[in-house]
Amino acid sequence: MGEQGKIVHVGDLAVRPYEAKDRASVRYICYVTGYMGEPIDWQWRDAKSLADAFSGYYTDREPESSFVVEAKDGEVIGYLLGCKDSTRAWAPERVVIRHVFTRGIAFMPGTAGFIWRSARDIVADSVMRRLDHSTLFDPRWPAHLHIDLLPEARGKGAGAALMRCWLDTLRAENIPGCHLGTLAENHAAIAFFESMGFRKIGKQPPVPGLRSRDGKRLHGQLMAQDLA
């Protein structure tokens, strides 16, 4: 299981390597699961910048490291986007800044509030010395991943199958470890990652701009797994 080119069946779902034809589905899933598996449009209403920031590198620069979940009717309903060398991936905040300059998203109604709130948070967090990097470059865990399934794909073992495909790929290439970033408040995802062998690492810094539905700040949580 997990070798490039193989299809893994999980009930009536199939897990297979990403193909170029899946790009639009991946970008759609990225947007509609952007807030801990739910739509994020109530605080970031711009699918293009969100998908560019969180799926663009993987689909466009390292497509051989991703896998998708396909339903019986052929629809793509989940993905794992992988990167073997995190120094090569695009930092999401840089992609967002590019959209600020090229598309003016700092002045668009669906994104302006988030961007200016982020700027305020960054200043406040710097003063309070709690600003932390969202990306990790540690030779122990050079690889990383993003995983998101549409609601209809969840709880059926497809996430575990995606993860096994990815971790088997990394082991086959002697990559020593893998990390991921999630939210400390995403308890279901953390339970899933722990069941897949990841452990929490680092602090839980507040994420600039992001808020819960009741207006509270949310916190980053890095997790890692040794593969050697």
Ligand SMILES: CC(C)(COP(=O)(O)OP(=O)(O)OC[C@H]1O[C@@H](n2cnc3c(N)ncnc32)[C@H](O)[C@@H]1OP(=O)(O)O)[C@@H](O)C(=O)NCCC(=O)NCCS
């Ligand atoms: C998190 C996610 C990838 C898990 O994939 P999944 O296919 O639903 O998970 P699986 O069915 O393969 O579950 C594997 C194991 O993970 C754990 N797990 C999965 N979902 C869980 C949940 N909601 N609560 C607690 N544990 C959970 C269980 O140990 C489970 O094993 P079990 O079924 O034998 O109990 C998927 O639910 C998802 O995409 N959620 C929304 C998006 C998201 O939060 N992504 C992560 C952002 S960083």
